[in-house]
Amino acid sequence: MRVEDHCVGCAYCMLVCKFEAIEVFGKAKINEEKCVKCLKCVIYCPVKAVKG
């Protein structure tokens, strides 16, 4: 999973990730070790910043 530069930091991805794989402080950061690639964060991002 990759977060592109135009991420605004709204944290919707963090709020919906069931695996606590995302931290957001200004921008999202995905912890690859915890991520199961369910793609929920991709679907909820309002600016299409997460790429699977």
Added chain:
Amino acid sequence: MIAVVGAGLGGLLAANLLAKEGYKVEVYERLPFPGGRFTSLNYKGFEISTGALHMIPHGSRGPLAKLLKKIGVRVEIIDSKPEGEFLWNGERIEVRRRVFPLKAILKFYKELAISKFKDRTLDIFANSLDDFTKAFLNSFLGWSLSIYSEDITFRKFYEIFKQTVKYRGPGIPIGGCKAVIDELVENLESMGGKIYLRKEVRGIKKSNEEVKLLIEEWKCFDGVISNIGHKLTAELMGEKVNLPEESRGIKYTLKLEEPFLEHTGVLFIANKNIAGMNEVTNADPNLGKGVMLQVHQPFKGDARRAIEDGLREIREVVGKNFELLAVQSFSRDWPVNRIKAGSDLGVVFKERIVVVGDGAKGGDIEVEGIALGVEKALEELRRWI
């Protein structure tokens, strides 16, 4: 048939009004949930808002509450009490007219007279004030509008001031922003209106008699209501527009052991980057499993540096005894306001295409302005449908 692009608050209000008049309405929303920046996602037992601070600027008396009633949607709004306090030198002072020096009030009327022939930016007025009044004005602008005094002219501010005096302060909907959205969705569907989630509109084409939207394939409509702002609407038509800047903000959601504010109003903060905070679980305990304190901070430039400042200030004001549930920042295409308060553009985009929501507001702030803008936009759209 009318299409609404985006199921934000503006789009849903417009769809409901049209469906009530008997029009066939279809709402297309890109995300898997309706409400855009005016709803919440449940996280660790708390209704973390997707934007708005679970507050309606003029509570049960304002334009949004009136429009909801007109549509036939019932939402209970708890009016804040006190409306606001101001944290000044460690002391909380209830915000009332009499706490401001008479001199400041006289200066206000003087600037009002000047503004009739020379409308200056608000910082000129702010800098002429005593420290207390100036600090309050800045916190108010930061909390309510995510702007600084140099971003708005005196007359534009005066319009907002008049609305606030007329309708007074904020209120909290029971169930938060999401309750408003859920009710609007249910009401729309009960009238035969349709909402399609996870359906992005990818293009707009216009001819004399109709508007075509590219959803999965091109589909024709008699009129289109865009809830995605002027910039994105133009992009979908393959055009570019030059727009005033957006306003940016950071929202911190904290879980506390004990209430800090102990009331349903706003605590404005003097002379800091963070502008204010509210504790909406005092109005509706179901908004979180525990006390939920929301802090709002306007910012310019880089979010990360602003967040470092904000967190330090939160510790100064609130102490260290809290769990930080979420830090959310809003800018560019997902901002606090698509266009800074006072600079909103018109509601007609092109023949048969109107814009509603943030960026196309009527003469009031935030969701109150959205309510006024929606009514204006539909008046225009009726010319063509």
